[in-house]
Amino acid sequence: MTTIDLGRPVSGDVVELILDDHRRFETLLRDLRDSSTDRDAVRQAFATLHVAHAEAEEKHVYPKLRRKQAVGEHEAEHGKEEHAEGHEALLAVLELKGTDTQAFEDAVEELARVVNHHLTEEELTILNPAREEVGERVRAELGEAFARERNAQVDAGCGSLENVRRIVAEAAREGLLDDED
Ligand SMILES: [Fe+2]
Ligand SMILES: [Fe+2]
16 A cells, blocks of 8 residues: 555546646656655555556546547557556566665666656547547546546555566466567
């Protein structure tokens, strides 16, 4: 569980709720780079938010945008692959014992690279079509579903080392970690 506030939205436009989390990711990555913070607490908070956010997107947002034909099969599948790569890079950060080592900073650098890439691509290829091609009412319904799943994941302690290991192993089995692009 995390001691850092991750917010607890219950409703809103799904695009705005997703962007709020993307800003939280950026803040947490900055805090992970900062050697004066409690990096162990920050990595746990990051893990919780990363798993909860990705699960909620994959369970509700991507499928709905596919059904509305706002995004194609390729974009949704590519998004899932990038979530898996993010989880893999996150696992490397979580597995390290110390947080004041070169190995930790290298793992944080890789995590930031993978996550920043995904945030950019998702905002360009998934959130823009959601803004342009999906009505306000659907975005609000989707916002509620997204928030509900996200919060349930947080409450279930989704960022535990054990759960992140399980998710990465499953992604590997599904072939989501096969090609790097
Ligand atoms: Fe996202
Ligand atoms: Fe995402």
